[in-house]
Amino acid sequence: MKSLFNGLALGLLHQMDAEKAHVVTIKALKAGLGGRACRKTDPRLASRLWDLDFPNPLGMAAGFDKNGEVPDALLALGFGHTEVGSVTPRAQPGNPKPRVFRLPADEGVINRYGFNNEGHAALRQRLERRARARGIVGVNVGANKDATDRVADYVAGIEAFADLASYFTVNISSPNTPGLRNLQARAALAELLGAVMAARDARTQSLGRQVPVLLKIAPDVLEEELAEIVEEVLAHKVDGLIVSNTTLSREGLSPDPVAGEAGGLSGRPLFRRSTIMLAKARRLAGPELPIIGVGGIDSAEAAWTKITAGADLLQLYSALTYKGPALVSEILAGLTERLDRYGMSSLAEARDSNVVPWSDLDPTE
Numbered sequence: 395m396k397s398l399f400n401g402l403a404l405g406l407l408h409q410m411d412a413e414k415a416h417v418v419t420i421k422a423l424k425a426g427l428g429g430r431a432c433r434k435t436d437p438r439l440a441s442r443l444w445d446l447d448f449p450n451p452l453g454m455a456a457g458f459d460k461n462g463e464v465p466d467a468l469l470a471l472g473f474g475h476t477e478v479g480s481v482t483p484r485a486q487p488g489n490p491k492p493r494v495f496r497l498p499a500d501e502g503v504i505n506r507y508g509f510n511n512e513g514h515a516a517l518r519q520r521l522e523r524r525a526r527a528r529g530i531v532g533v534n535v536g537a538n539k540d541a542t543d544r545v546a547d548y549v550a551g552i553e554a555f556a557d558l559a560s561y562f563t564v565n566i567s568s569p570n571t572p573g574l575r576n577l578q579a580r581a582a583l584a585e586l587l588g589a590v591m592a593a594r595d596a597r598t599q600s601l602g603r604q605v606p607v608l609l610k611i612a613p614d615v616l617e618e619e620l621a622e623i624v625e626e627v628l629a630h631k632v633d634g635l636i637v638s639n640t641t642l643s644r645e646g647l648s649p650d651p652v653a654g655e656a657g658g659l660s661g662r663p664l665f666r667r668s669t670i671m672l673a674k675a676r677r678l679a680g681p682e683l684p685i686i687g688v689g690g691i692d693s694a695e696a697a698w699t700k701i702t703a704g705a706d707l708l709q710l711y712s713a714l715t716y717k718g719p720a721l722v723s724e725i726l727a728g729l730t731e732r733l734d735r736y737g738m739s740s741l742a743e744a745r746d747s748n749v750v751p752w753s754d755l756d757p758t759e
Contacts, residue, residue, distance in 0.1 A: 404718045412494040412503070412715075420459070423467040431472030433723050436730040438740050439474075443684050443706060444606035444633055446530055446560055450474035450726055451741060452697065455688055455709035456534035456563060456610075460511045462520040469529040472722040477709065478517065479534030480565045483550045485513035486538055489570060495652040496715065497661070501692065502647070503712045505640070506657030508570045509536050514554045521558040533559035534610070539571050545586050549593045556597035556605050564590055567612035567639035569658045575612055580622040587630040606633035613638035613664065613671045613689065613757065620671065624678040634684040636709070637672040640664065645758070661712035665690025666757070669703050673752035676704025681746065692717060694728020701729075701741055702748040 407415040422428065439450040453475040454468045462478040469476060488510025495504045511517070521531070535551030537544035548564055555562070566577040566586065577586055590607060598604045609632050611623055627635060640658025647653045647663060668689025676685060687705030691697050692713035700708055713721055729741065738744055 408496075408498075411492065412496050413491065415715075416458075416494070420463055423464040426467070428464075428467045428471055428719065430470045431723055433472070433727060435472070435474075435726060436733070438733050438738075439726060439729055441706065441741065444561060445603075446606070448474045448530060448707060451701070451705075451707045451729075452722060452725055453477060453530075453532075453686070453707060453709040455711040456480055456532075456565065457505075457507070458711050458714075462517045462531075465531045466524060466527055466529065469531075471719045472726060475530035475532065475560070475707070477532040477534050477563060478521075479511065479563070480509050480536035480568065481511050481514060481517045481533065481551065482509055482536050482538045483514050483541075483547050483554075484538050485516065486510060493657070495655050495657070497647065497650050497653060497659075497663070498716075499648040499650060500661070500663050501713070501716045502659055502661035502663040503715060504652065504655050504657045504659050506570045506655070508539065509568065514551070518554060518558065521555065525558060530560040532561040532563055532608075534563040534565050536565045536568065537571070537574065544574075544577065545589050548586060549589050552590055552593040552605075552607075553597065556594065557601055559605055561606040561608060561633070562594070563608045563610050563636055565610045565639070567610050569612070569640060569642050578611060578615060578619065578623060580626060583623060583626050584630070587626055587632060591630050591632065608632070608634040608636050608684075608686065610636040610639055611671075611675075613641045613668045614643065615671075617674065620674055621678055624675060628679065628683070634686065634706075635675055635679065636686040636688060637675050637705075638664075638668040638689050641667055643667065643758075660689070661715070662690050662692055664712075665692075665696060666755075669700060670752055670755045670757040672700065672705060673703040673749045673755075676746060676749050677753045691725070692721070694725045694732070697725045697729060698732050698744070699748070701744050702746070703752040704746055704749050706742075706745065
């Protein structure tokens, strides 16, 4: 894969402020400087979920392409899907800068963006321009910081993008919008899911297709809270879970001046906690509910571990900050190598093989 972001250029990005580097990266991708995946995807990595054909399990997580500027450039890098957003009904600037901090020693990132985005109208215009393009593009919907009715904001997101989204993610797990994670509490979650699924079902009748709805949760919920979340997801026939968003924990970080900055921690330090929560969610949900595993995936070994802990699909973001887009092809090649090693014909054969040992662990230890 030839790309602006390999080698020297990646090092130059690391010399910039983290948010500025992100802006430069988006501009480069828009200009067609991201490169393309050279390797043909192994058909054994493909899967079909929700009537969607994923060429491989690896996706770009929400937060990178908040405004839907470069979904096709990301798919060209080899991702099997990408997720735009989080998007809120009205544009909002997010939290004051600086709001993104690298932790190089741990290959982690702390962010407190606060759902900065250009709003529904701007994203819709961009998605309309690619309406006939191929590739799976999910829409991650959120609520405005000053919303008086946050449930209504999520419903508005479903209504705004049902004809354009490959799937929806309902994001109630960002730590950077005050009170947002309270929607994970059982009564509030039941109200939200009831309204969101009703809105989806109403649009299904007019569209003639049922857009899948996934719920993205935090890795910091207690086990009893996770059990309640999964029960509500199953009761409302939500189509899947994404485990997990960033963590507020700073457990085990190397000494760093920015380690105490407020915000959600992602990257390698999130791997253990998010994988334990993934396995616990799989054990609670049973084998049928599709789950996307997110958090600290920075190698083929990490990706394989997520799958064996219960993930059907995967997403990453922070690892690209340190390793560049060549990581996508490296992970996919590594997954193929493991299928060869274990004599498997699909990733589905590996899924859940380590659910029990991972789910027995305590994420706080």
